[in-house]
Amino acid sequence: MDNARSTAATDVAFTVNGRPTRLSVDSRESLLDVLRERLALTGTKKGCDHGQCGACTVHLDGRRVVSCLTPVVKVDGRSVTTIEGVGGPDGELDPLQQAFIDHDALQCGYCTPGQVMAGIACIREGHARDDAEIREYMSGNLCRCGAYGGIVAAIRQAARR
Amino acid sequence: MRSFSYTAPRTVDQAVEALVDGGPGSKVIAGGTNLYDLMKLRIESPQSVVDISRIPELHRIRTTGSEISFGAGARMADVADHPVIRRDYQALSESLWRAASQQLRNMATVGGNLLQRTRCSYFRGGRRIPL
Numbered sequence: 275m276d277n278a279r280s281t282a283a284t285d286v287a288f289t290v291n292g293r294p295t296r297l298s299v300d301s302r303e304s305l306l307d308v309l310r311e312r313l314a315l316t317g318t319k320k321g322c323d324h325g326q327c328g329a330c331t332v333h334l335d336g337r338r339v340v341s342c343l344t345p346v347v348k349v350d351g352r353s354v355t356t357i358e359g360v361g362g363p364d365g366e367l368d369p370l371q372q373a374f375i376d377h378d379a380l381q382c383g384y385c386t387p388g389q390v391m392a393g394i395a396c397i398r399e400g401h402a403r404d405d406a407e408i409r410e411y412m413s414g415n416l417c418r419c420g421a422y423g424g425i426v427a428a429i430r431q432a433a434r435r
Numbered sequence: 436m437r438s439f440s441y442t443a444p445r446t447v448d449q450a451v452e453a454l455v456d457g458g459p460g461s462k463v464i465a466g467g468t469n470l471y472d473l474m475k476l477r478i479e480s481p482q483s484v485v486d487i488s489r490i491p492e493l494h495r496i497r498t499t500g501s502e503i504s505f506g507a508g509a510r511m512a513d514v515a516d517h518p519v520i521r522r523d524y525q526a527l528s529e530s531l532w533r534a535a536s537q538q539l540r541n542m543a544t545v546g547g548n549l550l551q552r553t554r555c556s557y558f559r560g561g562r563r564i565p566l
Binding site: 337344415 | 436438439441443464468471472475484486516532536538539542
């Protein structure tokens with residue numbers, strides 16, 4: 275994309291879960307819609323589509339962001355990790371995914387991919403030192419089933435590893 | 436959302452040029468958390484969007500002696516978590532980490548934060564509500 279002025283249709287190249295991807299996109303498209311509708315990576319969920327619920331959380335160059343408020347044109351040349359990319363090559367779970375199972379940290383599961391992506395980042399940032407800090411730094415992820423107690427316990431467990 | 440053209444300049448000079456070229460229908464985008472959201476709601480409909488998030492000099496955070504300076508493009512999370520700011524400017528750090536969520540603070544810039552449009556739809560709605 276560089277310094278070229280682009281009209282509605284433009285090419286973007288970025289990596290998704292380590293895989294180089296090149297697409298022709300409309301500049302209006304969000305990263306979330308491209309992941310779900312174009313790349314069939316439907317683990318990333320659409321909740322509010324306005325950056326308030328965290329269901330669409332992914333990592334962009336290693337940092338957690340909401341993909342619904344990320345125009346896909348801004349991702350050109352960058353690296354995206356989704357929930358499909360956090361496990362091992364043979365389907366091993368990320369330690370936080372296992373901790374979610376251990377602590378029953380979900381009910382319907384719709385918010386869970388976003389919770390896990392936010393939780394992995396929360397631990398990596400060093401913002402999971404105690405329950406109060408976990409709650410503060412996970413405040414961008416809503417769970418309407420109210421599994422917050424289990425989510426905090428799961429992050430606490432994974433952070434100890 | 437209305438269609439728009441998108442440019443991602445690498446220098447301030449290129450950005451200014453792109454804004455002049457785009458005329459009054461052009462808008463600056465950095466984190467995108469405010470403008471892109473308002474574009475989805477059709478409150479903002481720029482014809483041209485100039486992305487200043489790829490201009491390195493706007494992101495810089497400098498702390499020297501008793502002075503601190505950071506670019507308008509510094510992200511809220513980076514300013515809040517900067518070790519010197521955390522230690523010596525606690526009110527500034529706290530005012531940032533208590534706002535929004537970490538996902539949004541990783542995207543939003545301190546300059547964009549000051550330039551936000553009022554979020555309340557009653558205040559910003561141009562149309563009169565029929566009574």
